[in-house]
Amino acid sequence: MAKIQLGPKPFLLPQPAVLVGTVVDGVPNFMLAAWCGVANQTPPMVTVAVRPNRHTQRGIEANRAFSLNIPSTNLAVKADYCGIVSGKKADKSSVFTLREGTVAGAPLIEECPLILECRLVQTLELPTHNLHLGEVVEVHADTDCLVDGVPEMGKVDPLVYSITDGQYWKIGGPVATAFQVGKQLEP
Amino acid sequence: MAKIQLGPKPFLLPQPAVLVGTVVDGVPNFMLAAWCGVANQTPPMVTVAVRPNRHTQRGIEANRAFSLNIPSTNLAVKADYCGIVSGKKADKSSVFTLREGTVAGAPLIEECPLILECRLVQTLELPTHNLHLGEVVEVHADTDCLVDGVPEMGKVDPLVYSITDGQYWKIGGPVATAFQVGKQLEP
Numbered sequence: 001m002a003k004i005q006l007g008p009k010p011f012l013l014p015q016p017a018v019l020v021g022t023v024v025d026g027v028p029n030f031m032l033a034a035w036c037g038v039a040n041q042t043p044p045m046v047t048v049a050v051r052p053n054r055h056t057q058r059g060i061e062a063n064r065a066f067s068l069n070i071p072s073t074n075l076a077v078k079a080d081y082c083g084i085v086s087g088k089k090a091d092k093s094s095v096f097t098l099r100e101g102t103v104a105g106a107p108l109i110e111e112c113p114l115i116l117e118c119r120l121v122q123t124l125e126l127p128t129h130n131l132h133l134g135e136v137v138e139v140h141a142d143t144d145c146l147v148d149g150v151p152e153m154g155k156v157d158p159l160v161y162s163i164t165d166g167q168y169w170k171i172g173g174p175v176a177t178a179f180q181v182g183k184q185l186e187p
Numbered sequence: 188m189a190k191i192q193l194g195p196k197p198f199l200l201p202q203p204a205v206l207v208g209t210v211v212d213g214v215p216n217f218m219l220a221a222w223c224g225v226a227n228q229t230p231p232m233v234t235v236a237v238r239p240n241r242h243t244q245r246g247i248e249a250n251r252a253f254s255l256n257i258p259s260t261n262l263a264v265k266a267d268y269c270g271i272v273s274g275k276k277a278d279k280s281s282v283f284t285l286r287e288g289t290v291a292g293a294p295l296i297e298e299c300p301l302i303l304e305c306r307l308v309q310t311l312e313l314p315t316h317n318l319h320l321g322e323v324v325e326v327h328a329d330t331d332c333l334v335d336g337v338p339e340m341g342k343v344d345p346l347v348y349s350i351t352d353g354q355y356w357k358i359g360g361p362v363a364t365a366f367q368v369g370k371q372l373e374p
Binding site: 001002003004005006007008009010011012013014015016017018034035036037038039040041042043044045046047049068070073076077078079080081082083084085090095099110111113114116122124126127128129131133135136137138139140141142143144146147148150151152153154156158159160161162163164165166167168169170171172173174175176177178179180181182183184185186187 | 188189190191192193194195196197198199200201202203204205221222223224225226227228229230231232233234236255257260263264265266267268269270271272277282286297298300301303309311313314315316318320322323324325326327328329330331333334335337338339340341343345346347348349350351352353354355356357358359360361362363364365366367368369370371372373374
């Protein structure tokens, strides 16, 4: 296959589009972020990268907590709005219906089918972003997204971000069962 | 909406399924991983979480380098095989066609449409996983996946992992343009 070198780019595909929930000066705030990932299994930990000058940074610092709210594709407009407009300029606390959680300073979005409540463990100060490591202390899921007791990807219908083409995408169908389909190649 | 609390789980959706390329004792090795994310913009940095007892851990430590090879869905069987079988037990160097890269110790997979070559910056030793922070020093992309000079999600057709239901999924269609569709909500 013909390949081209594109230089140093953060071109990981796909990325989840999540709404990072914080409370800044008493006001719940949500910022869209795609630069997040799982970091540890037990206890479960996730990372999210936030520019130091973001409104969200203040909330994470002040409360040492944040939520990751996973929107379905039908929330694309509201989610994108939360990526365009800073909490410094607009009160985003009424964009969504708020839900009570278990961690202070980590507001939850009722409309999101899957939500991770996180306590801040550590922050790595990288050249342009703060990489926040959070311990997931609770997960909230819509009951109508559950299959065999866990949220099923197709029912969650998560908003997916593509950093290369700058589009939101949706999930298509299932391809195969993980840790199963590859067994046919075992010697 | 009725919600249920599922306890502390690393239920971030969706996650990319990437093949982490290393060289261990002179043998190129690939491990499937979904616990990765973008950490910094300039220079571009990514994280990948690896259990300390993994064969891949030895390669990352020895060479302070790794590659993240993004497979298309048509590579699901081979990718899953690399998630099932350890390099301690099987030589996985001939599962794919190897491609020459720019970083020693970070082998590239010719069949993957998108590849990130990384130099190790730092490792965070978390309770069950090592979180490796890598600087992306080069990106390789198939020319037939490019639209306007960048890899397009639909053409890359990345293998997507769902940690909740344990399935691989594919990307469906585009939903909206990021940093654009939300403007309609601006006051």
